[in-house]
Amino acid sequence: MTTSARPFWTYWAASTTSGIGTAVTAVALPLTAVTVLDAGPVETGVLAASSYLAWVVLGLPAGAIVHRLPLRATQVVADLVRAAAILTVPLAWWLGDLSLIHLVLAALAINVAEVFFFTANTTFLPTVVPQHELTSRNSLVSGTQAATQLGGPSAAGLLVQAVGAVPALLVDVASYLASALLLRRLPEWREPAPADGGARPGMGAMIAEGWRFVVRHPVMAPATWWACVVNLVCGVQAGLFAFYLVRDLDAPPAMVGVLLAADGVGALLAAATTPWLVRRFGSARVLLVDGLVGFAGALLIPLGSGALGWLCFAIGTLVFGASVVPGSVVTRTYRQVASPPELLSRVMATVRFVSWSMIPLGSIVAGVLAAQVGSASVLLGSAFILLLGPLIVGLSPVRRLRDLEDYDEGLRSGSSKNASSRRADASASTPPNTSTR
Numbered sequence: 001m002t003t004s005a006r007p008f009w010t011y012w013a014a015s016t017t018s019g020i021g022t023a024v025t026a027v028a029l030p031l032t033a034v035t036v037l038d039a040g041p042v043e044t045g046v047l048a049a050s051s052y053l054a055w056v057v058l059g060l061p062a063g064a065i066v067h068r069l070p071l072r073a074t075q076v077v078a079d080l081v082r083a084a085a086i087l088t089v090p091l092a093w094w095l096g097d098l099s100l101i102h103l104v105l106a107a108l109a110i111n112v113a114e115v116f117f118f119t120a121n122t123t124f125l126p127t128v129v130p131q132h133e134l135t136s137r138n139s140l141v142s143g144t145q146a147a148t149q150l151g152g153p154s155a156a157g158l159l160v161q162a163v164g165a166v167p168a169l170l171v172d173v174a175s176y177l178a179s180a181l182l183l184r185r186l187p188e189w190r191e192p193a194p195a196d197g198g199a200r201p202g203m204g205a206m207i208a209e210g211w212r213f214v215v216r217h218p219v220m221a222p223a224t225w226w227a228c229v230v231n232l233v234c235g236v237q238a239g240l241f242a243f244y245l246v247r248d249l250d251a252p253p254a255m256v257g258v259l260l261a262a263d264g265v266g267a268l269l270a271a272a273t274t275p276w277l278v279r280r281f282g283s284a285r286v287l288l289v290d291g292l293v294g295f296a297g298a299l300l301i302p303l304g305s306g307a308l309g310w311l312c313f314a315i316g317t318l319v320f321g322a323s324v325v326p327g328s329v330v331t332r333t334y335r336q337v338a339s340p341p342e343l344l345s346r347v348m349a350t351v352r353f354v355s356w357s358m359i360p361l362g363s364i365v366a367g368v369l370a371a372q373v374g375s376a377s378v379l380l381g382s383a384f385i386l387l388l389g390p391l392i393v394g395l396s397p398v399r400r401l402r403d404l405e406d407y408d409e410g411l412r413s414g415s416s417k418n419a420s421s422r423r424a425d426a427s428a429s430t431p432p433n434t435s436t437r
Helices: 005-036 041-050 052-066 071-094 101-127 129-165 168-184 203-215 219-250 251-281 281-300 306-338 341-356 356-374 377-396 406-429
Strands: none
Touching: 005 071, 005 101, 005 129, 005 168, 005 219, 005 251, 041 101, 041 219, 041 356, 041 377, 052 101, 052 129, 071 101, 071 168, 071 251, 071 306, 101 129, 101 306, 129 251, 168 356, 203 341, 219 251, 219 281, 219 341, 219 356, 219 377, 251 281, 251 377, 281 306, 281 377, 306 341, 341 356, 356 377, 377 406
């Protein structure tokens, strides 16, 4: 494992480059559906769901598959596949053959590649960063993602306003190609073979092993259910935000980009303060409070109309975005630290499968409900779902911890005490030496 700074910064540059393009697509793709294809809330919900649906199908096997693959090469191939999938959209548009089905299929292809990229990418990070730096490096990665979420949507809105929604997608194509070139400069790495030198278990056994580790873990499991709650609400927002802003608040594309960038402002501020929050209050306590802050922000998002509605949306999105990052950072860091190295890719894939499966569910249900009662009502109702997060975490062993890692320290301490006790008991029960010389 290499711990020099250069591999991390190359890794960071690749992630940042692709993140900028992804942030543009996150705005340009739904705006393409709404402004070019005149899509309604059901259609935008289906499109948003298709951007995450591969996690439902491939989330679990992805961890076992990536476990057998070279991590750097997996990321490079995933970048190239995403670039090709996005490129088909402007090509179809220029040929006059673009349809909602094409957008959905392109989003599905991008998401399939994303599943394998994310699993390999998060497994790869601990190979270029020493363990004691993981929290700060994860915070930096999250902060960078927040910065791209801040600048990306604004840039996307301006691009869409200037050249149209479809041509703006070419920025993402270029970003994935640049990311692939940067990743090729990193050393290749494979996950370790079984310690006993034996053959790897079958695919089903590997998936089941990762699944059992996550769902039976007293800390990792509730943290995963917390993520499910947050991502369900994120799915609602992903499915309705573009439609709500364009149809309900009459926001032009440039303003849509600016308003969506508020999420990046909150996420950037939160990422910058997360290391301090963890040091001051502890990662477990940060996780406990996150849901309440998110509830306050989500409650504000759909209030008001006109300019007041824009302001409420921006502030609410900023607060909600700020609430998600600290919990995401501390739970991701904990998984990277607490998971056995040979299980890490499967743990990451399992958690992402379980939690990100909520996003397409939220998007589809939100689209159907919004067609009946309106998008503002659905967004308002989804805020109350966030209260389940603090409840789930509060009923788990996390409520007794200052930091999530304290649970593992307690186990090690308990094991050490038990071992000492067994040695003392064994010594006390051994009869004195009665042999004669």
